Amino acid sequence: MKLVNNMTVWFLKRRFERIEQFMKYPIETQQRIFSELIETARYTEWGSRYNYGQIKSIKEFQDQVPVSTYEELYPYIERVLKGEPNVMWPSQIEWFSKSSGTTNARSKFLPVSPEALEECHYEGGKDMMTLLINNRPDTNVFDGKGLSIGGTLHANPFDDYTQVGDVSAVIMQNLPSWAEFMRTPPLDVALMDHWESKLEKMASICSQENVTSILGVPTWTIVLMDQILELTGKKNMLEVWPDFEAFIHGAVSFEPYRDLFMSKYFPSDQVMYLETYSASEGFFAIQDDVSRVGEMLLMLDYGIFYEFIPMDEVGKKHPKALLLDEVEVGKNYALVISTNAGLWRYLIGDTVKFTSKYPFRLKVSGRTKHFINAFGEEVIVENADYAIKAATQQTSSLVVNYTAGPIYMGDGSRGRHEWIIEFTTEPEDRNEFVNILDAALRKVNSDYDAKRYKDMALLPPLVHFVPAGTFYAWMGKRHKLGGQNKVPRLSNSREYLDDLLEDITG
Incomplete structure (x- = not known):
């Protein structure tokens, strides 16, 4: 096996030159990918509808082709699913990836082309x-x-x-x-x-x-x-x-x-x-550098053209999308992709935050639909992960899974966040864990901190400490076991909380 290892290492080391090339020329690489995608798809039905044969620039592409959600693209995807050729991409599609993303019952079917x-x-x-x-x-x-x-x-x-x-x-x-x-x-x-x-x-x-x-x-x-x-x-x-x-x-x-x-x-x-x-x-x-925890190199030559929508543009009918050279470090963007499987200006549902430019590194900061903003606090998954890590490190506890959502204001009561957290090692002092969790959220999110000031708008979080196996059993009940299914970390509704609490309380 030593020979196999040495040969494989030698072969893969040679690939690093290509990675260095797009790190050095990121904008040029993305321009090439864009041109190849438009040229390849110009005679498809989608390409004909949006005049791909006449598109000469990325700006023309953005002006002519709308940003689309999965639901908006599905009428075309459904035709590909039924075997119709040359709808969104010219190659024959023999495979489709099925994704639910979270515990939602609805599945997405995405074409996987040979390319x-x-x-x-x-x-x-x-x-x-x-x-x-x-x-x-x-x-x-x-x-x-x-x-x-x-x-x-x-x-x-x-x-x-x-x-x-x-x-x-x-x-x-x-x-x-x-x-x-x-x-x-x-x-x-x-x-x-x-x-x-x-x-x-x-x-x-x-x-x-x-x-x-x-x-x-x-x-x-x-x-x-x-x-x-x-x-x-x-x-x-x-x-x-x-x-x-x-x-x-x-x-x-x-x-x-x-x-x-x-x-x-x-x-x-x-x-x-x-x-x-x-x-x-x-x-x-x-991740290209293991010392940069949480930061990943954006791979620019895989047949995917990237755009980035500022968060204040998300939800607009014609959102402004930025190109790679227009993004700013530290800001949240909704990710938009055009791919060599025929997904055009597709709003994937993830939010990313750049940590560096030239080379372009980023981290996944959350989902466009997974957040808590019931009281104007705008808590995203990145905030929640930070707070969980701070609380576990300072209390010598170990967390396996968690989810959180709002308790709404009503009958004169103030709102708060409710958490369900599964441990393999619980903290000795549960109150200390909750206090650190709350303090860490206040530190990392100024909007949450403002709402928590003197408990004026938000009370301290309510945390349910549940044993190992709780989320596994819940996912099993919902027929969502397996690597492609993920526990939703945050929700702006009580959909997941109430379902889980019903299981916990019997």
Whole structure:
């Protein structure tokens, strides 16, 4: 296996020159991607409708093509789902990624073109490992297996000749044989439909493998690792996998989980944590410097053209969208993408905040629909993650999951935020935890601080401390188990809170 590791490292190191190229010429790279997308799609129905053949500049593109939500694009996507060719992209679409994003019942179906699979998702996977090597040149990560928790695939309900599934499942199903050789568990297990049975088989198989890296969502990785520890009787995962080197994570913020991973599962400074930002719609960013926690390099040559809408423009009929050279560091933007799968000026639903320019690094700050602003406080997921981390660090506690929403004003009572927080290690003093959580939110969010001043508009938060397994059971009841489903961190309504509280109180 040493030979395999050395050859793979040598091959991937050569890819770094391409990454350096778009870091050096980001605007030119995006202009090239834009031109290629417009030229490729000019004879599609969408391209004809919006005169792609006449578009000569990005400004003309922005003037002619509307920013669209999934619901607005769905009439076109539905036709592609039913097998109609050349609607939004000229290539034949044989795969669709199915995403619910949160616990909402409604699913999204996103086309995955051959170009998106090869030039975006697979390029992202290779560059992810390239940047890991760049941070640790002496790595032996390819001496062992990479563990990844796959989703499921099903026949397209609209067209028997194509398939739909989690994007991870689509990627795994199309992996070349050499890549399949380097990962675990086997494909037939990774793509199993029943989550509990899959988890049991994965734990049995992977506990016997020399796993050196994991690619996964923190929440579901924890569930798998707990089962492996129970099965093996080991104290931590390094006793199971002594050569383990890297956890590559994404989909949700890692900050609420970092201390848990470093203390319970991988108590070693030798384990590296690398963040990625990918979704059903594409692969967007990778942490290029492990010392820059929470910051990721925007990958600019994957066939995706990026625009950024300032938050005060979101919701407008014709929002102003900024280009890469127009963004400002530290400001929140709603992400808009045009892709090599035919998603045009698509408002993906994520908000991002740039941490640097030239090179362009960013962090995911939240979702355009996941926030609490019931009282003008504008609390976003980034604020909540910061406060949770501050409270856990100062009380020596460990949090697994949380969600929060508003308690509205009524009958002369003031409003407040209500939290449901699941722990593996609870704080000794619950009041201290709540006070630190509140203080950290006030520190990081001036609007929240103003509403909390002397309890005039908002009372201190109400926190429910719940045991490990609470969110897992809730997600299972809603048929939302698996790596592609995420617990909603914040909501401006009580939809999730009330449902969870009903389960807790019986």
